[in-house]
Amino acid sequence: RLDAAERAREQVRQTTLLYPDLTIDDAYRIQDAWRDLRLGRGEQIVGHKIGLTSRAMQTAMKIDTPDSGFLTDTMMFDEGDEIEAAAYTDARIEVELAFVLGRDLGGPRVGIGDVIAATEYVVPALELIAARTHRIDPESGRARTVVDTIADNAANGGVITGGRPIAPDAVDLRWVGALLYRNGVLEETGVAAAVLNHPARGIAWLARRYATLGRHLEAGQIVLAGSFTRPINVSP
Numbered sequence: 001r002l003d004a005a006e007r008a009r010e011q012v013r014q015t016t017l018l019y020p021d022l023t024i025d026d027a028y029r030i031q032d033a034w035r036d037l038r039l040g041r042g043e044q045i046v047g048h049k050i051g052l053t054s055r056a057m058q059t060a061m062k063i064d065t066p067d068s069g070f071l072t073d074t075m076m077f078d079e080g081d082e083i084e085a086a087a088y089t090d091a092r093i094e095v096e097l098a099f100v101l102g103r104d105l106g107g108p109r110v111g112i113g114d115v116i117a118a119t120e121y122v123v124p125a126l127e128l129i130a131a132r133t134h135r136i137d138p139e140s141g142r143a144r145t146v147v148d149t150i151a152d153n154a155a156n157g158g159v160i161t162g163g164r165p166i167a168p169d170a171v172d173l174r175w176v177g178a179l180l181y182r183n184g185v186l187e188e189t190g191v192a193a194a195v196l197n198h199p200a201r202g203i204a205w206l207a208r209r210y211a212t213l214g215r216h217l218e219a220g221q222i223v224l225a226g227s228f229t230r231p232i233n234v235s236p
Contacts, residue, residue, distance in 0.1 A: 027150035053226030069154030079162025094227035106216025130157030
């Protein structure tokens with residue numbers, strides 16, 4: 001359903017309205033199945049995204065951990081690229097830092113220092129988020145849950161990277177600031193410490209979660225660390 005919704009560019013009803021007993025583990029299995037569908041069409045995994053990294057978002061979604069999704073080559077854009085607005089349902093933009101790994105990262109005890117040591121460089125990034133299921137169900141008015149979001153690949157639509165690559169230990173990454181303009185109007189500001197007090201912390205969480213599944217983050221992959229601005233609506 002989610003794959004068809006994205007390809008048709010039309011939203012569908014929340015997954016938990018059809019399957020109310022789904023758990024977070026079920027949602028990740030749905031996400032994995034969607035990933036396999038995309039890989040079967042020739043897409044390639046290039047990295048991962050981490051979401052729900054702010055205290056406010058976790059409280060709103062009634063959870064105490066981040067969530068994650070996969071990134072494929074078809075989701076990646078460079079600064080200056082043109083992006084077709086109609087290809088994304090309920091599109092929004094967030095500001096994040098993207099970590100590009102220089103070596104594999106995995107294991108049950110990964111911490112911030114391990115992430116910094118494994119990172120080749122960090123670059124500014126915008127995440128284009130999109131919802132294949134309704135954020136608010138038009139019939140019942142029900143808001144979608146974290147299970148819906150995770151099944152929907154953590155609401156990822158695309159990633160735009162740009163700017164100057166920086167060594168992860170060249171600056172205190174907590175103090176990286178962002179000014180987000182839309183059509184010349186300053187809409188949002190933020191500082192990277194809003195991501196779990198350090199933007200590498202979510203990546204450490206993901207590496208530890210993957211370790212329980214027998215997976216790891218791979219050298220060369222890009223990892224979006226989580227947003228430190230409010231998502232803003234975008235349109236043509």
